Amino acid sequence: MTRLSRRHAFCAAWLSLLSAAAATASMTAAQVIESTKPTDWRALDPDNTLVMELAAGQVVIELAPRFAPRHAANIRTLAHEGYWDGLAILRVQDNYVTQWGDPDGESPDKAKPLGSAQKKLPAEFSVPLKGLPLQRLPDVDGWAPVTGLVDGMPVAADPRTGQAWLAHCYGMVGAGRDMAADSSNGTELYVVIGQPARGLDLNITVVGRVLQGMQWLAALPRGTAEMGFYAQPQQRTTIQRVRLMADMPEAERPQFEVMRTDTDSWRQLLDARRVRREEWFVHSPRHINLCNASVPTRPRTAAAKG
Amino acid sequence: MTRLSRRHAFCAAWLSLLSAAAATASMTAAQVIESTKPTDWRALDPDNTLVMELAAGQVVIELAPRFAPRHAANIRTLAHEGYWDGLAILRVQDNYVTQWGDPDGESPDKAKPLGSAQKKLPAEFSVPLKGLPLQRLPDVDGWAPVTGLVDGMPVAADPRTGQAWLAHCYGMVGAGRDMAADSSNGTELYVVIGQPARGLDLNITVVGRVLQGMQWLAALPRGTAEMGFYAQPQQRTTIQRVRLMADMPEAERPQFEVMRTDTDSWRQLLDARRVRREEWFVHSPRHINLCNASVPTRPRTAAAKG
Numbered sequence: 329m330t331r332l333s334r335r336h337a338f339c340a341a342w343l344s345l346l347s348a349a350a351a352t353a354s355m356t357a358a359q360v361i362e363s364t365k366p367t368d369w370r371a372l373d374p375d376n377t378l379v380m381e382l383a384a385g386q387v388v389i390e391l392a393p394r395f396a397p398r399h400a401a402n403i404r405t406l407a408h409e410g411y412w413d414g415l416a417i418l419r420v421q422d423n424y425v426t427q428w429g430d431p432d433g434e435s436p437d438k439a440k441p442l443g444s445a446q447k448k449l450p451a452e453f454s455v456p457l458k459g460l461p462l463q464r465l466p467d468v469d470g471w472a473p474v475t476g477l478v479d480g481m482p483v484a485a486d487p488r489t490g491q492a493w494l495a496h497c498y499g500m501v502g503a504g505r506d507m508a509a510d511s512s513n514g515t516e517l518y519v520v521i522g523q524p525a526r527g528l529d530l531n532i533t534v535v536g537r538v539l540q541g542m543q544w545l546a547a548l549p550r551g552t553a554e555m556g557f558y559a560q561p562q563q564r565t566t567i568q569r570v571r572l573m574a575d576m577p578e579a580e581r582p583q584f585e586v587m588r589t590d591t592d593s594w595r596q597l598l599d600a601r602r603v604r605r606e607e608w609f610v611h612s613p614r615h616i617n618l619c620n621a622s623v624p625t626r627p628r629t630a631a632a633k634g
Numbered sequence: 635m636t637r638l639s640r641r642h643a644f645c646a647a648w649l650s651l652l653s654a655a656a657a658t659a660s661m662t663a664a665q666v667i668e669s670t671k672p673t674d675w676r677a678l679d680p681d682n683t684l685v686m687e688l689a690a691g692q693v694v695i696e697l698a699p700r701f702a703p704r705h706a707a708n709i710r711t712l713a714h715e716g717y718w719d720g721l722a723i724l725r726v727q728d729n730y731v732t733q734w735g736d737p738d739g740e741s742p743d744k745a746k747p748l749g750s751a752q753k754k755l756p757a758e759f760s761v762p763l764k765g766l767p768l769q770r771l772p773d774v775d776g777w778a779p780v781t782g783l784v785d786g787m788p789v790a791a792d793p794r795t796g797q798a799w800l801a802h803c804y805g806m807v808g809a810g811r812d813m814a815a816d817s818s819n820g821t822e823l824y825v826v827i828g829q830p831a832r833g834l835d836l837n838i839t840v841v842g843r844v845l846q847g848m849q850w851l852a853a854l855p856r857g858t859a860e861m862g863f864y865a866q867p868q869q870r871t872t873i874q875r876v877r878l879m880a881d882m883p884e885a886e887r888p889q890f891e892v893m894r895t896d897t898d899s900w901r902q903l904l905d906a907r908r909v910r911r912e913e914w915f916v917h918s919p920r921h922i923n924l925c926n927a928s929v930p931t932r933p934r935t936a937a938a939k940g
Contacts, residue, residue: 468776530917543856550849611836
């Protein structure tokens with residue numbers, strides 16, 4: 329390549345970059361998603377994905393082993409051994425959480441056995457910030473000095489303490505506990521169904537997030553007893569079963585993929601949520617909150633299936 | 635009173651204040667509410683309160699005439715004339731909004747007549763910050779430089795533009811509009827049922843908030859058509875009726891009162907939400923978000939009824 333043609337190529341690349349920037353600068357969120365490449369998406373990890381079946385529909389949960397390795401391992405074991413099959417949704421507190429587990433979990437003689445799962449786990453409220461592959465958000469957050477995404481999950485962090493933790497955004501799943509910080513073992517789980525419950529951050533182990541099916545957990549009747557527990561056993565929703573995706577026959581597995589958050593497309597999507605270019609909007613916040621930086625899913629493409 | 639006794643009285647008052655401060659400094663949110671005085675609460679304003687009846691239960695909405703005077707007036711007229719009676723909940727989009735109005739509102743020949751209500755209103759997206767009785771929150775908010783409460787409602791503001799506006803927190807009610815900013819007239823209303831929809835702020839007229847009954851609007855089945863509209867008419871929830879509280883017989887009126895936000899008790903409550911003193915918590919955020927500064931209600935006391 330001659331020097332001239334190299335310069336020409338450089339100019340062409342630069343012009344193409346400029347024009348791409350101009351194009352993305354005018355894209356809506358829908359247009360960004362439409363313009364993504366196959367490599368902007370990733371498949372579900374069968375060893376890291378739970379599928380809960382309710383009569384109403386399927387709930388798909390992605391675990392967070394990087395943040396709660398002991399809980400994630402225990403939850404895999406519990407799902408593998410059918411622990412939740414036939415158990416129930418016990419509690420729905422409006423604008424707060426839906427919680428499920430063993431209705432008899434509090435009575436030692438009636439509680440469902442845990443099989444080979446651990447009965448006791450350490451609290452896993454935070455991990456070291458150092459070394460974490462955090463895609464940092466520039467947007468100000470009142471709850472924490474630093475926020476961003478790791479593995480597509482909302483993370484808050486504090487460089488002064490060196491801690492990072494999963495944030496209680498809509499759809500995040502945690503492990504219920506009693507008074508002792510280390511009293512959760514992953515058998516009783518909850519999901520945030522209203523405004524972010526960030527006051528719970530650093531107080532409890534967050535184990536993952538719902539990727540699809542939140543409508544089946546958020547639209548349940550609220551319980552009328554204290555903390556939204558159901559007053560009558562018959563008000564509870566039965567959990568038909570919870571399986572680890574790896575244990576499911578290929579044909580029954582959820583068929584969708586998740587947008588990656590380490591790509592230009594993802595950064596363009598965040599930009600399109602900050603600056604609203606849809607005709608309807610007359611004002612743009614030029615800001616998003618960590619919890620609004622939620623990650624899209626889409627039906628698995630034919631190419632990805634092949 | 636001698637000088638000595640006055641000094642003594644001053645000291646006693648000061649000591650009592652100190653001890654009160656020490657007491658409140660160790661109170662939980664529940665304890666703050668328990669320790670409130672009757673004057674820390676206010677009655678509902680019958681001219682400013684809507685009562686929506688669904689088969690499942692009652693939804694009580696407080697209007698915001700200070701922020702949307704023309705919409706509030708139109709909504710009062712619509713309720714007074716029974717506009718919503720027999721209409722329906724048309725749309726429930728998960729983690730976003732529940733919306734209600736006339737299923738035939740888009741067809742000029744079938745739409746329910748508006749009676750003496752206005753067909754066209756100006757957009758009421760913001761009001762001047764100057765002169766607004768804002769109880770300012772010290773907590774940082776990413777969406778706006780200033781936040782606080784006015785009339786118990788969450789308000790964001792920008793001193794540079796001089797604007798203040800109602801924030802789209804959980805339970806806030808707005809007036810749906812089409813493309814034109816001034817295309818809402820209060821007939822079609824929505825309520826936030828998930829994480830704060832602050833990206834809508836300054837884009838639409840907010841008309842009030844749900845004080846009680848959110849569980850009846852938030853737990854509805856999500857619609858499966860675009861934007862959460864119900865695909866089939868029979869999936870809609872019928873609105874039995876919506877009345878202005880002033881039009882209701884005394885015996886049928888909602889019997890609760892609302893905590894005031896211009897009191898020491900309110901400031902103590904916010905403090906108790908920032909610093910969690912319940913035994914369960916091992917970490918306090920020392921922060922609340924505007925949308926977490928929600929205002930409690932309680933059954934109307936016998937004294938207040940008398």
